[in-house]
Amino acid sequence: MLQRMLSSDAANAAAPTAAAAQQPQQPNAADAPLAAPAAALNPLQPYIPPGLILPKVPGSSSTVRSAEFAAGAYSGAQLPPERWPEVAVVGRSNVGKSSLINCLLGSSSLAKVSKHPGKTQSINHYLVNRNWYLVDCPGYGYAKVSQAKRADWHSMTQQYFMRRGTLVDILLLVDASLPPKEADLAGAEWLLQRNLPLTVVFTKIDKAKQQQAGPAGNILAFRAGLQAAGLAVPAHFATSAAKKLGAQQLLQYLAQRRAHAAQQQQQLLQHSIS
Numbered sequence: 001m002l003q004r005m006l007s008s009d010a011a012n013a014a015a016p017t018a019a020a021a022q023q024p025q026q027p028n029a030a031d032a033p034l035a036a037p038a039a040a041l042n043p044l045q046p047y048i049p050p051g052l053i054l055p056k057v058p059g060s061s062s063t064v065r066s067a068e069f070a071a072g073a074y075s076g077a078q079l080p081p082e083r084w085p086e087v088a089v090v091g092r093s094n095v096g097k098s099s100l101i102n103c104l105l106g107s108s109s110l111a112k113v114s115k116h117p118g119k120t121q122s123i124n125h126y127l128v129n130r131n132w133y134l135v136d137c138p139g140y141g142y143a144k145v146s147q148a149k150r151a152d153w154h155s156m157t158q159q160y161f162m163r164r165g166t167l168v169d170i171l172l173l174v175d176a177s178l179p180p181k182e183a184d185l186a187g188a189e190w191l192l193q194r195n196l197p198l199t200v201v202f203t204k205i206d207k208a209k210q211q212q213a214g215p216a217g218n219i220l221a222f223r224a225g226l227q228a229a230g231l232a233v234p235a236h237f238a239t240s241a242a243k244k245l246g247a248q249q250l251l252q253y254l255a256q257r258r259a260h261a262a263q264q265q266q267q268l269l270q271h272s273i274s
Helices: 098-103 145-162 182-193 216-228 247-273
Strands: 066-071 084-089 124-130 134-135 167-174 200-203 237-238
Touching: 066 237, 084 098, 084 145, 084 247, 098 124, 098 134, 098 200, 098 247, 124 200, 145 167, 145 182, 145 247, 167 182, 182 200, 200 216, 200 247, 216 237
Parallel strands: 084 134, 084 167, 167 200, 200 237
Antiparallel strands: 066 124, 124 134
């Protein structure tokens, strides 16, 4: 399944598009509680599964005060020590991954944006506020490299997801301007089936293709595709790096995820002592 997740982009999944006529609206942070009920949810507002209980955190914990490139790994041996909580970012090569990373970190060039898909070939760690990592993983889909090289990337990313003890969340980026892609649905399925932490981040909600459902309809279709496969819908956010939509909501959520992971670690430590 990971090979499907990180293979060349497949044909569009046949997910339902009942909301095709719905037009996108810009998310408003003030109007978007992070735990809105799924049934009443505007697809362009954040969705947190009802069973996911996250701690409250101060607003300052979601503020990015500093960000710097820390390490680029071409093999597991080159990854930095497991010291800080890590949030990984993965997605198809043209999904706008570098743009979103720069938007979250308040930078215009920290993550290199290229017109040529597949530029990221290593697992890149960015140290944020000197206490957590945002991790840029190689994109999947369009990189013009040999099959052997692509297989190396796949294996390294898989090992990182499965073995990294400090990994608190994986952000799977999905282009909301397009109908659901089989590769993206397969990626979500692979992560969910292995009980890995997953948050779907829809990108490019400011864009809409002619004669298509638009971002809101595409998000609903992606959710329906997961449900048709018997999978629970994970937390998801709608963003636009170009217009800086959804970034602060996502940063607040990631602060909660890090606090939640710290609580769990403390509970495990106390249990092992008692």
